[in-house]
Amino acid sequence: MKEEGTPLPFLEDRDEDDDPARRSDARRHPARPGDVRYLVGLEANLDAMIPPRKSRTIRIRQLKLGGDAPIVVQSMAATRTQDIAATVRQVELIQAAGADLVRIAVDSKADVAALAEVRRRTKALLSVDLQENYRLAELVAPHVDKLRYNPGHLHHHEKEKPVAEKVAYLVGVAREHGLALRIGVNAGSVAPEYAERFPEHLDALVHSAADHCAMVDALGFADYCVSIKDSDPRLVVEANLRFAALRPDVPLHLGVTEAGMPPDGVIKTRIAFEQLLSRGIGDTLRVSLTVPFDDKGMEITVARQLLADIEAGRFRSVPPSFFDGLNIIACPSCSRVENEKFIELAQDVKELTRYAAEHKLTIAVMGCRVNGPGETDDADLGLWCGPTHVNLKKKDAELGAFRYDEILPRLKQELDALIAALG
Numbered sequence: 001m002k003e004e005g006t007p008l009p010f011l012e013d014r015d016e017d018d019d020p021a022r023r024s025d026a027r028r029h030p031a032r033p034g035d036v037r038y039l040v041g042l043e044a045n046l047d048a049m050i051p052p053r054k055s056r057t058i059r060i061r062q063l064k065l066g067g068d069a070p071i072v073v074q075s076m077a078a079t080r081t082q083d084i085a086a087t088v089r090q091v092e093l094i095q096a097a098g099a100d101l102v103r104i105a106v107d108s109k110a111d112v113a114a115l116a117e118v119r120r121r122t123k124a125l126l127s128v129d130l131q132e133n134y135r136l137a138e139l140v141a142p143h144v145d146k147l148r149y150n151p152g153h154l155h156h157h158e159k160e161k162p163v164a165e166k167v168a169y170l171v172g173v174a175r176e177h178g179l180a181l182r183i184g185v186n187a188g189s190v191a192p193e194y195a196e197r198f199p200e201h202l203d204a205l206v207h208s209a210a211d212h213c214a215m216v217d218a219l220g221f222a223d224y225c226v227s228i229k230d231s232d233p234r235l236v237v238e239a240n241l242r243f244a245a246l247r248p249d250v251p252l253h254l255g256v257t258e259a260g261m262p263p264d265g266v267i268k269t270r271i272a273f274e275q276l277l278s279r280g281i282g283d284t285l286r287v288s289l290t291v292p293f294d295d296k297g298m299e300i301t302v303a304r305q306l307l308a309d310i311e312a313g314r315f316r317s318v319p320p321s322f323f324d325g326l327n328i329i330a331c332p333s334c335s336r337v338e339n340e341k342f343i344e345l346a347q348d349v350k351e352l353t354r355y356a357a358e359h360k361l362t363i364a365v366m367g368c369r370v371n372g373p374g375e376t377d378d379a380d381l382g383l384w385c386g387p388t389h390v391n392l393k394k395k396d397a398e399l400g401a402f403r404y405d406e407i408l409p410r411l412k413q414e415l416d417a418l419i420a421a422l423g
Helices: 020-024 084-096 109-121 134-143 151-156 163-177 192-197 201-218 233-246 264-277 298-311 341-356 407-422
Strands: 058-060 063-065 072-076 101-105 126-129 146-149 180-186 224-229 252-254 284-286 327-330 362-366 381-385 389-394 397-403
Touching: 058 180, 072 298, 084 101, 084 109, 101 109, 109 126, 109 134, 126 134, 134 146, 134 163, 146 151, 146 163, 151 163, 151 180, 151 201, 163 180, 163 201, 180 201, 192 201, 201 224, 201 233, 224 233, 233 252, 233 264, 252 264, 264 298, 284 298, 327 341, 341 362, 341 381, 341 407, 381 407, 389 407, 397 407
Parallel strands: 072 101, 072 284, 101 126, 126 146, 146 180, 180 224, 224 252, 252 284, 327 362, 362 381
Antiparallel strands: 058 063, 381 389, 389 397
């Protein structure tokens, strides 16, 4: 990988194109392998590596998002929402790092009561993640500036009620309280009906997002954006490209979910951001890193740096072997985490498995019961963490629940068996 400040490939090897006059009109010349315009699939003015976006502008209170507004940078509190002092401290830490918006997860009425106190203590713009209980929307609405719901979670409650009716309820709450809305689609929690209708995973993600946009549009509500996330940056790029082709007017929230620990998590995120922002796709960014709670501001620092690099044309080539060998994905932690040992466990897993680096296997370390069970299904070995035990899986098969002090030896045992099976 190129070091900071190293010239880009398309500025190193110019041969016949080294003439300044030809270089200044680079848009007329076809991109070639080795040229960053080729790598990102973009015939662009090299002085404007983030071209104008086609999305409309929406508002989160006074904050503009989309269109010609500055790209919004945000993060999410990793504390338990009911730990009010810790949550307020983290909101302030994230805001001090330069965040435009901070998200908090709410999963119960006790969380709502805590959120109300957090709101009283901070002036930060707050977005709320409704998790599985969409009916909490009317309770949280007076305390936040934006609602996020996951189409893949709407089926959990009131199963007999049509999804369109649930969306109408959410839009009604947002409209009544002057809130913006995010339709947040995640690869690990696709709505069952879309998983059945679309055998190709990316099609399910994109059509779920597009259909929910149509439902919201039909209600005459425009202050919404969309996110489509996966832990694989290549799938994030492809899904967002497909969606943007269908709905270029809808602002997009970009992120690689469960990117994991630095530096790998930063590399994965950079891949997606470079490929999408350089095409004029992406209106707000979230960097998701597995870091200690007190370091959560790093997500904002990294996001700002990546944005500055892309704006300046400082692209990084991706090592050909980056996606070979062992891949560890880990969620960035949030208020859903029921045991803070999760972050330490993710770091321990990384250290423990160094000996397996050359083997093409995926290990997922997830921090909660909301995303953990589903988002470990595709991993060769998956760990999702509860309050006192860690649930171990092989693909979608449950292997048992183990205490935090028991899980690493059992993980190694299963990993050794997989390596032996690979021959």
